[in-house]
Amino acid sequence: MTEHPQHAHTDTAGVDIILEHVEKRYPGQKAAAVQDFSLEIPAGKIVIFVGPSGCGKTTTMRMINRLIEPTAGKISIGGKDALSINANELRRTIGYSIQQAGLFPHMTIAQNVATVPKLLGWKRPRISDRVDEMLDLVGLDPAQYRDRYPRQLSGGQQQRAGVARALAADPPVLLMDEPFGAVDPITRGVLQDELMGLQTELGKTIVFVTHDFSEAVKLGDKIAILGNQSSLQQYDTPEAILANPANDTVAKFIGSGASLQQLQLQRVRDVDIEQRPTAHETDSVSEFASRIDSWGIILDARDRPVRWTDRSHLTGAASLRDVGLPFGELVTIQSTLQDALEAILAERNASAVVTTPRGQYHGVVTIETLVGAISAIRAEHQ
Numbered sequence: 001m002t003e004h005p006q007h008a009h010t011d012t013a014g015v016d017i018i019l020e021h022v023e024k025r026y027p028g029q030k031a032a033a034v035q036d037f038s039l040e041i042p043a044g045k046i047v048i049f050v051g052p053s054g055c056g057k058t059t060t061m062r063m064i065n066r067l068i069e070p071t072a073g074k075i076s077i078g079g080k081d082a083l084s085i086n087a088n089e090l091r092r093t094i095g096y097s098i099q100q101a102g103l104f105p106h107m108t109i110a111q112n113v114a115t116v117p118k119l120l121g122w123k124r125p126r127i128s129d130r131v132d133e134m135l136d137l138v139g140l141d142p143a144q145y146r147d148r149y150p151r152q153l154s155g156g157q158q159q160r161a162g163v164a165r166a167l168a169a170d171p172p173v174l175l176m177d178e179p180f181g182a183v184d185p186i187t188r189g190v191l192q193d194e195l196m197g198l199q200t201e202l203g204k205t206i207v208f209v210t211h212d213f214s215e216a217v218k219l220g221d222k223i224a225i226l227g228n229q230s231s232l233q234q235y236d237t238p239e240a241i242l243a244n245p246a247n248d249t250v251a252k253f254i255g256s257g258a259s260l261q262q263l264q265l266q267r268v269r270d271v272d273i274e275q276r277p278t279a280h281e282t283d284s285v286s287e288f289a290s291r292i293d294s295w296g297i298i299l300d301a302r303d304r305p306v307r308w309t310d311r312s313h314l315t316g317a318a319s320l321r322d323v324g325l326p327f328g329e330l331v332t333i334q335s336t337l338q339d340a341l342e343a344i345l346a347e348r349n350a351s352a353v354v355t356t357p358r359g360q361y362h363g364v365v366t367i368e369t370l371v372g373a374i375s376a377i378r379a380e381h382q
């Protein structure tokens, strides 16, 4: 999930998935878990299944790779009838990543990532290269993590390793079942951003299950909102669903924060970035003080923002190295406006400092800019 991959990681673009009148009845249960479910999932897109717990999301998704066999209906993947081919072969063409990563605890990270390539009979050097390439891709240094066991990784790192494993055999389809459900909110945001970056590069068909509507809005090209027994309430782009909920169930699910949800759809790079005075830690204190009207930003030698300062902090200071206050949360130009709002609320300056993806200072986004963006969204949908 790095920003600057060195190789092409994929030869396999996404394919479309078509489900027709699919049904699942578990033995001994009166009602079907999934009843008459039909959906077309376009090639190369991220489609999100979202809905309340127990509505049938996992069951529906698992029928695509036949970890659960449908009781009735048709499923085709890339034009092929998925129900008439060997289920094990089918599964090797579909990456699968679940909450808590689903890594095998007794195997190293490298062995975990190598699972499907091994099943496919790849030669050892090719597997080893691919493992390193995949770990690199998801931002885990192979030299450091290859030989560790899953328990020796943080939750977020395990999740990255899970994605590396799912992608190892370069499948056209990736199924992700609440993959970021078990990590803290900040790590979740980072993993979501990384997944979007990765997808721009790989163009897989991704089916992603979540019960978190704001995650669906952020990640989805299209969202399928499911009710009981996987009944399809609405299937559309996030923008269209937020603007025109199809029925009361959807409206309730979206909740009253619909216009705030729209903040997930816009990025910091889409709004006005303003500038504050900046100085490096080695620069003159008095010269910086003369340029500061309300507050300014101190950068380290690599242009990364380290602290902010107002004029009173600078009075009598000998060096910019030991004045000012550290930043709470920074955002990047790729962060959502939702992230920017949270960062602003956590700072005293009513602004969030924006960096490039590599952490260099880029500017600030102010609360006024965000309020303007929210009003514009409201006006557009009234």
Ligand SMILES: Nc1ncnc2c1ncn2[C@@H]1O[C@H](COP(=O)(O)OP(=O)(O)O)[C@@H](O)[C@H]1O
Pocket: 026, 027, 029, 033, 051, 052, 053, 054, 055, 056, 057, 058, 059, 060
């Ligand atoms: N193996 C199973 N045997 C019997 N019932 C099941 C099984 N797995 C799930 N169910 C039932 O099917 C319904 C849908 O479950 P699931 O697909 O896991 O929902 P979700 O992923 O949306 O939370 C639930 O009522 C659940 O209790």
Ligand SMILES: [Mg+2]
Pocket: 057, 058, 059
């Ligand atoms: Mg589930």
